[in-house]
Amino acid sequence: MFLRTAVRLAKRAFTPQRRSLVLNVDQLYDESVYKLHLLDQGPSHTSELSKSVALTCFERMDLVRKVENTLAQLYREKKIRGFCHLYVGQEAVAVGIFQIMRPQDTIITSYRCHGWAVLKGGSVASVFAELLGHVTGLSRGKGGSMHLYAPRFFGGNGIVGSHVPLGVGIGFKHHYLKEDAICVTLFGDGAANQGQVFEAFNLAKLQDARILFVVENNIYGMGTSTMRSSANTELYRQCAYLPGIRASGMDILSIMECTKFCFDHIKAGKGPIVLELMTYRYFGHSMSDPGTSYRDREEIQTVREKKDCIAHIKKLILDSKLASDAELKEIETKNKEFVAKELEAASKGTDPPLEELVADVYSNYPDRMRIPPMLTWMPYKTIAHYDKK
Incomplete structure (x- = not known):
């Protein structure tokens, strides 16, 4: 009897705690507020957006989401195996930063990398092919979901936080060779407490690496919220000697203004800087995680309805009369047809030869x-x- 009770208590202790709807999404994703650390001034609160830039941002965000939704379906059909971490809900982060990056700038990110692979990796077909295990993939079908690479894009890395020191190395290389380039190094809130991240901060500051640290805070590291895992939940001020900014990661204008500010900070020789972007993933941590054992469905639905990044930019475009609803629907239709065509091309690929x-x-x-x-x-x-x- 005692043994059964002990086992029952152990199971209860290690069961993920469900949480009620406690996220104040209006406050958490408030695009009008920047929080600053070791900075006297922050990014601009106003933005100028031309029609061409606005439509480009919308097109890219919509494309990334359609690619990810297609990958989710391929996983359900068991055409994709293994780990698969989707970016749905976080599209504004990648697209907003990419919009400010220059051709010479480099990037390294974690295993939630499909969005960046679409933006930096060339053809969408090569991204599909990689996850399908075909030789025409970005890593010749041998890397899969977590190991995608392209020119000046250093992955896609599978170990939590392991790539952050690599980003410092790339950023130091830019500094050492006096290159006019910046390494954008992204990691999640789950990696923010890893020891090697703090070691990387230290080396980046000591070596004056040209690096922008971006924390994609989607609230949950695997199945644990930052409120349960981090003594300091304000990740932009975790480092006593690196300045930081927190902003909404669901508003592409805030992301672009923050990225501009951070790039100017680094280019002015002021050293590395941390940018924490508050975002949200709609799917589970990976496709094997239903994502509802540690958060309520209502929470996910609330973020979708009130703060979805694509719906937000769509509203901005329509309210500013930069484009009509018909023009936006035309972009969505073209992306849908394009993704289907790229998937068809990727599906015709073959597995890598055994010699590989x-x-x-x-x-x-x-x-x-x-x-x-x-x-x-x-x-x-x-x-x-x-x-x-």
Whole structure:
């Protein structure tokens, strides 16, 4: 009897706590408020947006969401396997920052990387192909959902917080070589308390790395809210020696103004800076997480209805009469057709050849080094060798 009671209590102790609807979304995602740390002045509260820029932002956000919703369906159909972390709800963060970035700037992010891969990786078909495991994917079908790479885009990294020191290395390289480039390093609230993140802050400051740290705070690290995991829930002021800003990550204008401010700060030689963007994911942590054991469905629905980033920019465009509802619907239709076409192209791909199990072990395999007997049927090769065929 005692043993059964103990087991029952243990199960109860480790059951994720459900939470009621306590998020004050109007306050949490208030685009009129910037919170500052170690800064006398902050980003501009006013924005000028031309029709072309507004429609470009809307088109990109809508495209990212349609790609992610398509990936969700492919996962349900078991055409995508393994881990799959979707970006639905957070599109404004990637698009807003990307809108300010220059061609020479670099980026590294966590495993919730599909949105950035769409923006930086080339074709949408190559993103689909990677998750489908086809050789035409961004990582030749061997990286999958969490390991997407492209020129000046360093992933997609699978270990929580592991990429933040890598971002510092990239930012230090820009400083050391006197390059006019900035490394945008994004991580989530779940990674914000990792030890290597604080070590990265320290090195970034010491080495004057050209780096913008962006915390995508979507409230929940896996299934644990920041209120339960962080002694300091204001992640923009976690570091005593790095200035920081907190802003709404559901308002693309706030994101763009904050990114401009941070870039100017770094370019002026003032060192690294932290930007915390308050956002929200509509899906679970990954596709294997229903996302409702630790938060109420009403909470998700409230954010969707009141603070959805795409609905927000759509309203801004219509209220400002930058475009008509018909023009926006035309963009949505074109994106839908485009995504379907890219998926069809990606679906025709093939799996990587078996030899790629040991490809790229060496860039130039030394002749004097013999292949282990068990692999004599599978010689080491490089991707460059395949491409020359």
